[in-house]
Amino acid sequence: MKTILVGRKLGIEDVCCVAEGGVAVGLDPAALKKVRANRRLVEAVLDGTEAVYGINTGFGPLSDVRIGRADLGALQLNLIRSHSAGTGRPLERPFVRAMMLLRAANLAWGHSGVRPEVVESLLAFLNEDIVPVIPEKGSVGASGDLAPLAHLALALIGEGEVFEKGTRRPAEEVLRRRGVRPLRLEAKEGLALINGTQFMSALGCLGLGQAENLARHADLVAALTIEGVMGSFAPFDPRISRVRPHRGQTLAARNLRALSAHSEISESHRDCGKVQDPYSLRCVPQVHGAVRDALAYLRATLAVEINSVTDNPLVFDTAIISGGNFHGEPLALALDFACLAVTELGGISERRIDKLLTPAFNSGLPAFLVRTPGLHSGFMIPQYTAAALVNECKVLSAPASVDSIPTSLNKEDHVSMGATSARKFLEIADNVETVLAIELMIAVEACEQRRPLRPALPLRKAIRRVRAAVPPLTQDRVLAADIEACKKLVRGRSLLDGLDLA
Numbered sequence: 001m002k003t004i005l006v007g008r009k010l011g012i013e014d015v016c017c018v019a020e021g022g023v024a025v026g027l028d029p030a031a032l033k034k035v036r037a038n039r040r041l042v043e044a045v046l047d048g049t050e051a052v053y054g055i056n057t058g059f060g061p062l063s064d065v066r067i068g069r070a071d072l073g074a075l076q077l078n079l080i081r082s083h084s085a086g087t088g089r090p091l092e093r094p095f096v097r098a099m100m101l102l103r104a105a106n107l108a109w110g111h112s113g114v115r116p117e118v119v120e121s122l123l124a125f126l127n128e129d130i131v132p133v134i135p136e137k138g139s140v141g142a143s144g145d146l147a148p149l150a151h152l153a154l155a156l157i158g159e160g161e162v163f164e165k166g167t168r169r170p171a172e173e174v175l176r177r178r179g180v181r182p183l184r185l186e187a188k189e190g191l192a193l194i195n196g197t198q199f200m201s202a203l204g205c206l207g208l209g210q211a212e213n214l215a216r217h218a219d220l221v222a223a224l225t226i227e228g229v230m231g232s233f234a235p236f237d238p239r240i241s242r243v244r245p246h247r248g249q250t251l252a253a254r255n256l257r258a259l260s261a262h263s264e265i266s267e268s269h270r271d272c273g274k275v276q277d278p279y280s281l282r283c284v285p286q287v288h289g290a291v292r293d294a295l296a297y298l299r300a301t302l303a304v305e306i307n308s309v310t311d312n313p314l315v316f317d318t319a320i321i322s323g324g325n326f327h328g329e330p331l332a333l334a335l336d337f338a339c340l341a342v343t344e345l346g347g348i349s350e351r352r353i354d355k356l357l358t359p360a361f362n363s364g365l366p367a368f369l370v371r372t373p374g375l376h377s378g379f380m381i382p383q384y385t386a387a388a389l390v391n392e393c394k395v396l397s398a399p400a401s402v403d404s405i406p407t408s409l410n411k412e413d414h415v416s417m418g419a420t421s422a423r424k425f426l427e428i429a430d431n432v433e434t435v436l437a438i439e440l441m442i443a444v445e446a447c448e449q450r451r452p453l454r455p456a457l458p459l460r461k462a463i464r465r466v467r468a469a470v471p472p473l474t475q476d477r478v479l480a481a482d483i484e485a486c487k488k489l490v491r492g493r494s495l496l497d498g499l500d501l502a
Contacts, residue, residue: 006101006119007031007108009307012299015205018101018126019094025101025126027108027119034110035119038315042113042188045320046072053322054191054313055113060143060408076190080157083150083194086135091148093163096131098202099152102306103193112192113315121156121183128178130155131163132171134199136423140407141328142415144310145199153193158182195326196310203422204302204335208295210429210491211342214436215292216501217490218345219252220462221440222284223259225352227455228446230269230363231281233260241285248296249289251502256284258500263456265447269363278361280351287348294341301334332401332418335425342425343393346432349439350386356442357383369445369473376476379445382438382483389431396424437486440466440495445473462495 004014007028017023045052051066058065059079067075091099104122107114125132132155138147154160155171162171175182183189226233236253260266276282313322355361357368357379370378400420406413444466447455454460469485489495 004101005031006105006123007034007110010101010105012205012208012302012306015098015101015202015306016209019098019202019206021093021097021129025104025123027104027116027123031108031110032116035108035114035116038110038113038317039115041315041318041320046187052313052320055188055320059191061411072187073185076185076187077157079190080150080153080185080194081159083146084154084160086138086147086151088135088137090163090168091134091136093131093166094206095202096134096152097126097129098205099134099148099198100126100132102198102201103149103152103196105306106196106198106309106311107192109309111309111314111316112188112311113313113320114189114192115186118183118189118193124180125156128180129165130171130174130178130180132156133161133163133168137419139199139419140405140412140415141197141200141332141418141420142326143408143412144195144312144326145197145328145419146194148199148419149194149196153190156183156193157185192311195312197305197326197328197331197418198310200328200331200335200418200422201302201305203419203426204298204331205306207422207425207429208298208302208338210433211295211338211425212299213493214342214345214429214432214490215288215295216255216496217436217440217493218288218291218349219255219284219501220259220459220495220499221349221436221443222281222288222352223256224443224447224455224459224462225356225439226256226277226281226284227260227263227265227459228365228443228450229277229281229355229361230265230450231277232274233257233263233266235277235282236260236285246289246293248292249285251292252288253285255501259458260456261458263459264454265450266456268453278351278355280348280355284348287344291341291345294337298334298338301330305331328416328418329401332416332421335418335421336397336399336401339397339399339421339425339428342428342432343390343397346386346390346393346428346435349432349435350383350390353383353386353435353439353442356439356446362446365446365449369442369449371474378473378476379442379479382442382479385483386435386438389435393428393431396428400424433490434483434487437483437490440490441470441479441482441486444470448472458499461498465489465495 139145368378400417
């Protein structure tokens with residue numbers, strides 16, 4: 001079994017791999033030495049008389065209150081219990097596993113001043129596949145993802161609930177039966193477990209993988225639509241991108257050229273009188289490319305964040321310094337940008353769906369691609385569904401990061417709301433996945449109605465894979481199942497097998 005070590009640089013793909021399970025997670029030996037060394041500095045504070053925030057003081061606006069050494073364990077325990085105030089549905093297993101990995105990685109850099117046992121407790125939960133019950137709502141993304149991380153820590157100490165093989169049970173019962181010792185918190189450790197951006201980072205990493213997959217599929221689906229409506233691939237000429245060389249645009253145009261090579265449909269109308277296609281067809285590289293560039297920005301931000309220390313205060317060999325690395329603004333802005341971008345991917349897809357169904361644009365195909373108009377409605381209503389989903393995405397795209405509601409007696413007077421940005425990002429990605437599935441289903445039907453003319457070979461392969469899951473629409477039937485089947489194809493990525501797409 002593959003082993004991923006915390007205390008070394010993580011890739012976003014490592015996070016996704018651990019989230020799904022099937023890999024072991026360990027602590028890098030060199031990192032273990034750093035963790036132990038900096039813990040000694042924390043213990044030196046405990047032997048002294050200086051008040052140091054987070055170690056022998058209260059928290060937030062209570063940071064001026066000095067706590068006696070005998071009460072420091074109770075202080076950390078109270079912190080976890082009081083901050084476990086989340087609400088909403090429990091996070092799904094992959095997101096919780098990603099959170100645990102990222103929290104362990106954060107602590108393994110050695111700047112949090114915890115004992116090795118804290119890191120090892122997180123790794124034990126991962127390797128035993130014990131999944132804390134973490135409500136999805138409650139973080140403002142500034143003093144860290146306090147509430148979600150507190151629910152995670154609650155399970156580590158043997159309180160709260162966990163999922164064991166999908167069944168929700170008391171943490172204490174599961175730990176006892178599995179032989180996992182509950183973590184006993186010492187000075188600084190409760191705070192170290194909840195100060196950080198691991199909730200929004202975990203959701204961001206997994207959402208990014210889904211969004212990048214959508215961007216690749218969008219090029220394939222758009223190419224099918226262009227074939228279906230007998231549109232032109234001329235706007236994807238490399239000379240056009242060369243004089244406006246955004247990376248995303250260049251890659252999307254290259255994909256579209258590769259997907260359309262040697263198309264019988266395209267060749268059949270090379271000399272037609274049509275001058276220009278609508279923007280939703282002609283400007284695919286510009287729109288899809290801009291989406292890719294926005295997602296690249298999120299990827300770069302996450303790559304830094306998951307290898308950063310977002311605890312507070314931080315321990316640096318000879319000094320303990322209080323700062324603000326827990327503030328989620330870098331992620332909040334990047335996630336909001338990604339929300340806007342993926343919404344645009346859905347918006348242009350819905351407009352292409354309209355073109356497939358409208359005789360004024362689809363070059364001779366019947367309205368709604370229905371073979372017996374009037375008696376049958378064909379693909380009329382899936383476009384309604386797509387429109388509803390895109391509308392929802394537009395509402396969800398309102399940036400959370402521009403808002404700030406002060407907390408903690410106004411000491412935390414500017415917060416990022418990045419956790420909201422992360423949750424919206426996942427919802428938008430799921431909606432757009434469905435919109436692309438609807439376009440895929442309809443575009444395949446349009447291409448097949450062009451027979452005996454055939455689309456390009458890569459598109460014929462995709463059509464065969466769709467047809468293995470969804471039969472042609474010869475008369476009205478329930479289409480919800482067909483949409484879900486196409487959505488499964490998009491999510492499973494089998495449509496891209498054998499295609500050399502960027």
